[in-house]
Amino acid sequence: EAGVAQSPRYKIIEKRQSVAFWCNPISGHATLYWYQQILGQGPKLLIQFQNNGVVDDSQLPKDRFSAERLKGVDSTLKIQPAKLEDSAVYLCASSFGTGGSPGNQPQHFGDGTRLSIL
């Protein structure tokens, strides 16, 4: 089966510009996650979708970050305006789980987008 697809692989922008990342999960996976991984740290959850609804966005900086998953399949994460501290790898993951015990479902990760802010 095809894995989680992300694009672009790399992005360089100047601070205060905007940027968008795209993720297409594994076919049939209801749950989609966006993680931010700052250099030298483990990934941190930004937002979790189940189908096209938001399950958890408590750690998403909503003044500058937004995400959507309109048809319950692919998703877009946007940053506007970008700050220097947003330099990181943005990882998308998906899992089959639709409820009950989503922690029981292993997450499959994409290759990530490395964002550099100048």
Next chain:
Amino acid sequence: AQTVTQSQPEMSVQEAETVTLSCTYDTSENNYYLFWYKQPPSRQMILVIRQEAYKQQNATENRFSVNFQKAAKSFSLKISDSQLGDTAMYFCAFTEGSQGNLIFGKGTKLSVKP
């Protein structure tokens, strides 16, 4: 709040030898899952092994095994017969059963030397 601690920022091992990576976690939940993920320079997180907290038996996947000590909240990863391809960052991660979002440690950089 749940936390995951990996106390070894870097480790190295000779090819064909055995190495153990440490992980401790903190939670008040009873239903949770623990994972080890491998992240090579390509950046993709690859699931290595998974443990359900309600299972007493330690998980094993080929050369990878865990030592799960629930009372001590410890979850170490043992890699036997280390191979050059095992060189990567290894992340310990935790998720509560009803949530799904992973909480990661800071990682251990493992280098396998020929």
